[in-house]
Amino acid sequence: MDWLKKVSKKPLFLPLVSVFLVLIINVVYDAIQGNYIFEFLKFELKEGALYGRIIDILNRGSEAAILAIGMTLVVSSSAGTDISVGSVMSLAGSLCCMLLAGFGVTHVREIGDLQMPIFVGVIAGIAVAGLCGLFNGFLVAKMKIQPMVATLIFFTAGRAIGLLLTNNKMVYIHLEQFKVFGGKLWIFPTPTVIAAACILIMTLILKTTSLGMYVQSVGINPKASRIAGINSVAIILLCYVICGLFSGVAGIVATSRIYSADSNNIGLNLELDAILAVALGGNSLGGGRFNLAGSIIGAYTIQAITTTMYALGVAKAQAPVYKAIIVILIVVVQSPAVKAYFAHRKAQKEGGLAVAGRS
Amino acid sequence: MNKKKNINSHSILLLITVGLFILLYAAGYFMYGFGANAKGFEKLQNFLDIFRTNAALICIACGMTCVMLTGGIDISVGSLVAMDCMILSVGMENSGISPSLLVPFVLLIGVVFGAVQGYLIGYLGIQPFIVTMAGMFFARGMTAMICTDQVNITVDNWFKQVAAVKVYMPFELGAVVNKRGVKMVPYVNIPVVIALVVVVLVFLMLRYTRTGRSMYAVGGNQQSAALMGLNTKRTKMITYILSSFLCSIGGVLYCMNTMCGTTTQALGLEMKAISSAVIGGTLLTGGVGNVFGSFVGVLINGTINSLVSFNGELTKLGGTVPNVVSAFLLFLFIMLQAVFAKLRERKQ
Numbered sequence: 001m002d003w004l005k006k007v008s009k010k011p012l013f014l015p016l017v018s019v020f021l022v023l024i025i026n027v028v029y030d031a032i033q034g035n036y037i038f039e040f041l042k043f044e045l046k047e048g049a050l051y052g053r054i055i056d057i058l059n060r061g062s063e064a065a066i067l068a069i070g071m072t073l074v075v076s077s078s079a080g081t082d083i084s085v086g087s088v089m090s091l092a093g094s095l096c097c098m099l100l101a102g103f104g105v106t107h108v109r110e111i112g113d114l115q116m117p118i119f120v121g122v123i124a125g126i127a128v129a130g131l132c133g134l135f136n137g138f139l140v141a142k143m144k145i146q147p148m149v150a151t152l153i154f155f156t157a158g159r160a161i162g163l164l165l166t167n168n169k170m171v172y173i174h175l176e177q178f179k180v181f182g183g184k185l186w187i188f189p190t191p192t193v194i195a196a197a198c199i200l201i202m203t204l205i206l207k208t209t210s211l212g213m214y215v216q217s218v219g220i221n222p223k224a225s226r227i228a229g230i231n232s233v234a235i236i237l238l239c240y241v242i243c244g245l246f247s248g249v250a251g252i253v254a255t256s257r258i259y260s261a262d263s264n265n266i267g268l269n270l271e272l273d274a275i276l277a278v279a280l281g282g283n284s285l286g287g288g289r290f291n292l293a294g295s296i297i298g299a300y301t302i303q304a305i306t307t308t309m310y311a312l313g314v315a316k317a318q319a320p321v322y323k324a325i326i327v328i329l330i331v332v333v334q335s336p337a338v339k340a341y342f343a344h345r346k347a348q349k350e351g352g353l354a355v356a357g358r359s
Numbered sequence: 360m361n362k363k364k365n366i367n368s369h370s371i372l373l374l375i376t377v378g379l380f381i382l383l384y385a386a387g388y389f390m391y392g393f394g395a396n397a398k399g400f401e402k403l404q405n406f407l408d409i410f411r412t413n414a415a416l417i418c419i420a421c422g423m424t425c426v427m428l429t430g431g432i433d434i435s436v437g438s439l440v441a442m443d444c445m446i447l448s449v450g451m452e453n454s455g456i457s458p459s460l461l462v463p464f465v466l467l468i469g470v471v472f473g474a475v476q477g478y479l480i481g482y483l484g485i486q487p488f489i490v491t492m493a494g495m496f497f498a499r500g501m502t503a504m505i506c507t508d509q510v511n512i513t514v515d516n517w518f519k520q521v522a523a524v525k526v527y528m529p530f531e532l533g534a535v536v537n538k539r540g541v542k543m544v545p546y547v548n549i550p551v552v553i554a555l556v557v558v559v560l561v562f563l564m565l566r567y568t569r570t571g572r573s574m575y576a577v578g579g580n581q582q583s584a585a586l587m588g589l590n591t592k593r594t595k596m597i598t599y600i601l602s603s604f605l606c607s608i609g610g611v612l613y614c615m616n617t618m619c620g621t622t623t624q625a626l627g628l629e630m631k632a633i634s635s636a637v638i639g640g641t642l643l644t645g646g647v648g649n650v651f652g653s654f655v656g657v658l659i660n661g662t663i664n665s666l667v668s669f670n671g672e673l674t675k676l677g678g679t680v681p682n683v684v685s686a687f688l689l690f691l692f693i694m695l696q697a698v699f700a701k702l703r704e705r706k707q
Contacts (some may be wrong), residue, residue: 146642146644152634157686161683320496321497322500327493328479
């Protein structure tokens with residue numbers, strides 16, 4: 001039992017347990033259905049691409065995972081949430097499609113009809129998302145406006161600007177070269193590869209520079225960090241810009257997945273999934289210490305819950321009910337009061353002084 | 360003397376808000392109220408219509424203010440309103456249950472819903488954003504579980520009759536004689552009266568009761584409040600119960616205005632309530648704010664919508680333009696508040 005105690009102290013323990021719980025539900029379901037009990041773990045090559053429920057979860061959860069990276073930094077540095085990411089995703093996708101097709105054009109079928117190379121459109125989309133992040137960051141870091149209120153502006157306007165850019169229409173880009181971002185790369189689904197690349201880049205940045213430490217220090221106490229010589233304004237600004245850039249990437253992936261700019265639906269409610277991912281990963285929404293791996297596991301947990309529910313035959317409109325119940329259960333298990341209760345019981349058992357107060 | 364100091368230190372944001380509302384309304388008055396451009400903005404009825412369309416939002420914003428005072432947030436309100444409307448319309452229309460039973464039932468649901476959220480937030484210490492987000496998912500999903508279609512209330516019962524009652528202004532204030540020679544006295548409806556009563560009650564509650572003052576204390580500094588001997592956990596729970604209860608009242612009022620229940624009803628209402636409270640000078644960090652400010656914040660939001668709809672050019676561009684305009688105006692308000700706050704800081 002000693003190793004169990006040691007393992008349960010690790011920060012990633014509870015997020016991982018939640019993933020396993022979701023997977024166990026899958027196993028039980030498969031067993032009841034009389035399928036091979038590890039049905040969901042099975043993957044095969046179909047039409048030159050990997051196929052299976054796990055792959056599907058990894059694929060569909062990519063956008064949320066990419067968003068969760070930026071969101072973790074934002075939450076950690078400014079004790080607030082960026083609720084504009086979903087709208088900014090949609091804006092990035094709309095701008096990209098509009099640039100590729102030209103204003104007012106709704107269909108592109110030939111490579112010759114493109115107004116500009118695909119990579120220009122993609123980079124412009126990501127750049128405009130970065131600008132949105134800069135704007136949010138400016139309001140939060142420089143003007144000292146509460147993050148949720150500052151990002152409320154783009155939450156309201158982002159989607160609407162996207163619709164204005166595409167002249168209130170859907171823009172379709174029927175090109176294999178464009179579909180690749182949401183399609184497959186060799187045998188892997190491209191969104192998964194892009195998500196992995198984003199995670200890798202961010203991890204490298206955090207490991208090789210002291211950005212991670214600065215972010216945590218600013219999140220815990222901006223005044224003290226300023227006195228210690230950290231430019232807290234610049235750090236918070238940078239976090240919001242990174243979050244914006246990542247929402248741009250996620251927006252391009254989501255747009256390419258349906259090869260069209262659907263401003264009304266791209267990234268809808270995804271900001272909530274991203275924030276939820278951060279919380280499920282065991283991060284405090286009050287700022288300070290963060291755990292990137294936890295957030296990413298959290299994002300995939302949410303996707304696993306969603307996919308599992310569809311597999312269980314729950315209708316799309318009713319799925320939120322079960323999602324809410326599962327999320328509450330997971331968070332209750334991770335809550336400080338429950339943790340303190342177990343710590344208290346343990347202390348009583350050992351006969352020592354019960355120091356673990358219930359917060 | 361003490362009272363004067365109080366106004367100086369806490370109510371400056373409220374004064375700014377009231378000033379800006381007057382400014383905004385005056386701008387509309389001069390743009391659409393005079394000469395060739397006169398489209399009816401100058402009429403008292405237009406002013407009262409802002410109340411009529413936002414009666415539910417006023418109630419919800421009051422609850423939101425209380426929650427934000429304690430440093431929390433409640434984003435479940437929009438979905439809860441949708442669920443209330445769906446229960447009311449399905450109950451009356453499809454099941455034929457009397458509204459005398461349904462309305463208390465809906466209010467009870469609000470209390471229970473708030474109690475669960477409040478317990479999770481107050482006693483288990485889970486972040487309000489997460490709990491109320493789950494609440495939002497839950498309520499929206501339940502709405503779809505009850506019925507996925509739009510249900511219109513056509514049954515004639517007291518609920519419909521009350522919704523149709525017009526409360527005329529006393530002394531024929533601002534009465535206009537129309538082309539046919541009929542005297543049109545400006546009116547409001549019952550939801551507006553209820554909403555105004557709610558504002559006054561919540562205002563008095565926050566100012567003069569122990570619970571109300573505890574909310575300010577918990578939001579200002581939770582640790583100090585706990586050391587002072589306040590039961591912070593209970594205060595938080597009560598706050599969320601109050602918020603969901605007021606939201607349910609708002610849901611009933613919303614249903615009186617729309618007379619239908621759909622799954623997409625009141626989408627984004629929580630954001631409107633939050634932005635109203637923020638424009639009204641309530642800080643998301645807690646401890647500072649006023650119900651009256653949120654009330655004015657709702658009026659400002661309503662005036663923005665009214666201005667956008669009065670401007671034909673903006674509505675012609677498509678349904679999304681009001682969103683861009685509101686966001687831009689929200690940005691202006693926030694910046695103005697920030698600048699004022701900075702100026703004050705410099706003075707001290």
